[in-house]
Amino acid sequence: xxxxxxxxxxxxxxxxxxxxxxxxxxxxxxxxxxxxxxxxxxxxxxxxxxxxxxxxxxxxxxxxxxxxxxxxxxxxxxxxxxxxxxxxxxxxxxxxxxxxxxxxxxxxxxxxxxxxxxxxxxxxxxxxxxxxxxxxxxxxxxxxxxxxxxxxxxxxxxxxxxxxxxxxxxxxxxxxxxxxxxxxxxxxxxxxxxxxxxxxxxxxxxxxxxxxxxxxxxxxxxxxxxxxxxxxxxxxxxxxxxxxxxxxxxxxxxxxxxxxxxxxxxx
Numbered sequence: 001x002x003x004x005x006x007x008x009x010x011x012x013x014x015x016x017x018x019x020x021x022x023x024x025x026x027x028x029x030x031x032x033x034x035x036x037x038x039x040x041x042x043x044x045x046x047x048x049x050x051x052x053x054x055x056x057x058x059x060x061x062x063x064x065x066x067x068x069x070x071x072x073x074x075x076x077x078x079x080x081x082x083x084x085x086x087x088x089x090x091x092x093x094x095x096x097x098x099x100x101x102x103x104x105x106x107x108x109x110x111x112x113x114x115x116x117x118x119x120x121x122x123x124x125x126x127x128x129x130x131x132x133x134x135x136x137x138x139x140x141x142x143x144x145x146x147x148x149x150x151x152x153x154x155x156x157x158x159x160x161x162x163x164x165x166x167x168x169x170x171x172x173x174x175x176x177x178x179x180x181x182x183x184x185x186x187x188x189x190x191x192x193x194x195x196x197x198x199x200x201x202x203x204x205x206x207x208x209x210x211x212x213x214x215x216x217x218x219x220x221x222x223x224x225x226x227x228x229x230x231x232x233x234x235x236x237x238x239x240x241x242x243x244x245x246x247x248x249x250x251x252x253x254x255x256x257x258x259x260x261x262x263x264x265x266x267x
Contacts, residue, residue: 095133135181
């Protein structure tokens with residue numbers, strides 16, 4: 001167990017990053033607007049179990065397709081970047097965004113075997129899924145100028161395998177670098193909800209997957225991992241209070257997306 005992991009209370013207060021983690025993840029320099037690559041935008045939805053991230057991603061995808069792919073929206077700031085062409089919006093996920101990834105997802109979340117999956121094996125399976133996904137799906141879409149909405153990415157690996165499992169964060173950083181080839185999200189929406197609330201939602205969905213079956217202490221450590229990531233990268237990670245109705249959460253998500261997309265695709 002990493003000695004800098006702290007428990008968080010039910011009041012859902014975001015704690016400042018610990019000295020150890022702040023040293024490890026020094027905030028990187030954000031790109032200046034005139035140096036931004038002329039490519040599509042990668043937006044990632046993150047969160048613990050039952051946070052509603054998949055629901056919000058689906059609603060965002062439907063809304064953005066209506067708003068950005070319709071003829072009436074040609075005067076939007078992000079359309080000007082593409083000279084009036086329609087902008088494609090891609091919805092994907094990790095694990096499971098490729099054919100290979102769907103098999104890996106089953107191994108990770110719904111294993112049909114008695115032998116338990118070891119923590120490092122789990123980490124490497126996530127990395128394999130990500131390498132296939134980045135090379136086969138994400139980069140091709142981004143090079144076409146698409147707007148990509150992804151359900152989980154590298155932050156989940158830090159939170160779940162680093163904080164939750166207690167694996168070495170430097171090892172995870174190295175594996176993420178190898179798997180992504182340096183690709184990082186342009187915006188991350190972190191759907192934050194109290195652990196007990198999220199697990200209650202997940203249980204009401206039906207049978208729990210392998211991740212949801214972990215003890216509550218595991219999920220508390222995962223949430224603390226997201227807290228520390230958000231504190232380390234405040235310009236990339238936007239926290240959304242997900243302890244509300246789906247409609248109220250979506251209003252905040254829409255506002256964040258509108259502002260970020262307009263800035264990204266502005267001339």
